[in-house]
Amino acid sequence: MPIGPFEKLRREVIDAGLCTRCGSCVGVCTAEVIEFADPLGRCLPILKDNEPCAKCAAMCVNGCSGQDVHFPTLAQFTHGSPSTDTRLGAVKSLYVGYAGDEEIRKAGASGGVLSAAAIYMLESGIVDGAIGLSPNASEPWKFEPRIARHRDEVLGCAQSKYSISPVNTILRQLEQEPKGFRAAMAAIPCQVHSIRKLQADGFPAACKITHILGSYCGNILHFDAVRGFLAKHRVKDYRQIARLEYRAGEWPGKMRVTLVDGRLLEMPKFYANYLIPFYMMRRCLLCTDLANEFADISGGDAWAPIYEERGKGFSLIMGRTERGRQVLDEMIREGRLTVEPIELEAAVGMHSHMLDFKKRGAFLRMDSLRLRHKPVPSYGYHPLTPAPFGRLAFEMLLRTIYAVCSWSLSQWAVARLPTGITGRIFEQARRRWKGLTASTKRKGFGTIQFEVEPPRLLQHERISPIEDHSRGVEKNEISERHVKA
Numbered sequence: 263m264p265i266g267p268f269e270k271l272r273r274e275v276i277d278a279g280l281c282t283r284c285g286s287c288v289g290v291c292t293a294e295v296i297e298f299a300d301p302l303g304r305c306l307p308i309l310k311d312n313e314p315c316a317k318c319a320a321m322c323v324n325g326c327s328g329q330d331v332h333f334p335t336l337a338q339f340t341h342g343s344p345s346t347d348t349r350l351g352a353v354k355s356l357y358v359g360y361a362g363d364e365e366i367r368k369a370g371a372s373g374g375v376l377s378a379a380a381i382y383m384l385e386s387g388i389v390d391g392a393i394g395l396s397p398n399a400s401e402p403w404k405f406e407p408r409i410a411r412h413r414d415e416v417l418g419c420a421q422s423k424y425s426i427s428p429v430n431t432i433l434r435q436l437e438q439e440p441k442g443f444r445a446a447m448a449a450i451p452c453q454v455h456s457i458r459k460l461q462a463d464g465f466p467a468a469c470k471i472t473h474i475l476g477s478y479c480g481n482i483l484h485f486d487a488v489r490g491f492l493a494k495h496r497v498k499d500y501r502q503i504a505r506l507e508y509r510a511g512e513w514p515g516k517m518r519v520t521l522v523d524g525r526l527l528e529m530p531k532f533y534a535n536y537l538i539p540f541y542m543m544r545r546c547l548l549c550t551d552l553a554n555e556f557a558d559i560s561g562g563d564a565w566a567p568i569y570e571e572r573g574k575g576f577s578l579i580m581g582r583t584e585r586g587r588q589v590l591d592e593m594i595r596e597g598r599l600t601v602e603p604i605e606l607e608a609a610v611g612m613h614s615h616m617l618d619f620k621k622r623g624a625f626l627r628m629d630s631l632r633l634r635h636k637p638v639p640s641y642g643y644h645p646l647t648p649a650p651f652g653r654l655a656f657e658m659l660l661r662t663i664y665a666v667c668s669w670s671l672s673q674w675a676v677a678r679l680p681t682g683i684t685g686r687i688f689e690q691a692r693r694r695w696k697g698l699t700a701s702t703k704r705k706g707f708g709t710i711q712f713e714v715e716p717p718r719l720l721q722h723e724r725i726s727p728i729e730d731h732s733r734g735v736e737k738n739e740i741s742e743r744h745v746k747a
């Protein structure tokens with residue numbers, strides 16, 4: 263018997279542990295029968311009240327970023343050519359810099375560049391709205407996507423939110439916007455993968471997104487990370503949260519919870535990173551995109567001592583498409599961005615640990631799952647160069663650490679360690695670990711070769727690669743296709 267689209271999604275992605283929680287399946291469901299169950303728990307899509315899945319164009323399957331994310335096809339669609347660098351993706355312009363406007367820089371997670379770009383595009387009429395994540399007014403521990411129309415609203419969305427927030431649910435709201443509406447969208451890589459797949463398929467709401475502002479992303483955390491952080495401060499009820507910030511104050515910032523009684527619970531960002539091995543969404547271990555390769559503009563932290571010493575906030579900035587480069591050029595000309603160009607290898611060096619984690623580690627983890635006949639995502643490329651023995655051994659150790667940290671007992675124990683001690687132990691361990699593993703992780707990484715499959719034919723040949731349309735407006739006109747059943 264044929265199975266409905268959601269049933270296919272459930273079997274091949276959700277139950278297979280491959281859901282990225284990007285939110286697209288909810289955002290594209292024309293029958294509006296898909297929703298997230300337990301958003302502060304495992305946060306997985308389900309069918310509302312077990313309603314039957316309507317006959318439809320199966321966009322929830324076609325646009326899913328969990329299982330089939332063919333990088334060569336996405337590169338062809340986004341850039342009109344294969345990626346220029348297999349580690350970072352296509353790069354047309356590359357800088358370290360920050361927002362020229364001090365208020366925006368301060369509001370941002372690193373240099374405020376993504377918010378500055380959204381504000382610039384809104385103010386100069388390039389887009390009509392800018393999608394970002396802002397706290398829910400009555401439940402401020404939850405973050406929800408919104409379409410900002412003014413500077414203040416964009417600033418209300420600034421900052422990185424490290425807990426699972428299915429941003430692509432916004433597609434439902436975007437669909438209500440008039441034809442010709444143009445939106446910028448801030449998003450992490452898995453969300454972007456889905457948006458590009460949907461655009462390649464001509465899904466109207468996704469085609470309204472003309473500029474993607476992609477942040478680098480190492481991983482995302484389950485909301486339990488916040489519960490664990492509160493437990494450490496002996497706060498049992500997350501509903502005591504009046505404000506939740508992951509990057510408050512001077513770059514690199516602090517994880518900060520403001521409670522309804524006015525108390526502040528804080529931990530420097532690097533200390534709060536102790537939460538990662540305990541609460542990371544496990545699907546992130548299989549993601550191979552750190553640098554948001556299919557965005558128009560990517561931004562990450564400029565992790566290098568010369569910038570870190572200066573504080574205040576520096577971003578690594580990449581113009582990836584012609585459209586992205588053009589926006590950056592205009593912003594630089596108008597003084598909205600202060601930048602200095604850097605070399606590609608310097609950009610790789612700033613994130614060499616996480617790049618190794620994504621571009622080598624994720625493939626090793628997938629190999630291991632395949633051996634055990636477990637499902638893995640398919641990316642259309644893989645490393646040709648075998649990892650050296652030291653890297654394999656390191657991977658085994660890492661996997662053991664993650665496994666132990668995912669035990670409830672470990673999470674219970676770490677939540678009871680005094681705050682100062684946990685942060686310091688973690689930071690010491692992190693520094694030691696980085697020092698000890700640096701040569702293992704770098705060995706062979708610079709020369710790593712990938713086998714890349716040819717791009718697949720885009721489903722609708724009339725949709726040319728978006729790179730052909732300098733502002734993306736034209737694309738809206740030519741590529742929207744009605745997919746409602």
Ligand SMILES: Cc1cc2nc3c(=O)[nH]c(=O)nc-3n(C[C@H](O)[C@H](O)[C@H](O)COP(=O)(O)OP(=O)(O)OC[C@H]3O[C@@H](n4cnc5c(N)ncnc54)[C@H](O)[C@@H]3O)c2cc1C
Pocket residue numbers: 369370371372373374375376377378393394395396419420421422423424425427429448449450453477478479480481482561562563564577578616
């Ligand atoms: C989950 C996550 C993991 C990250 N991991 C890394 C990393 O490993 N290395 C690194 O260098 N950088 C990482 N970053 C990126 C970094 O934290 C900054 O976002 C980036 O440097 C851009 O800074 P900015 O000041 O220009 O952004 P801002 O001006 O603060 O703008 C950020 C924009 O992103 C949106 N946003 C925030 N959180 C999310 C989210 N969860 N999903 C979708 N949109 C969101 C905001 O609403 C805002 O519009 C991560 C970001 C996130 C969200």
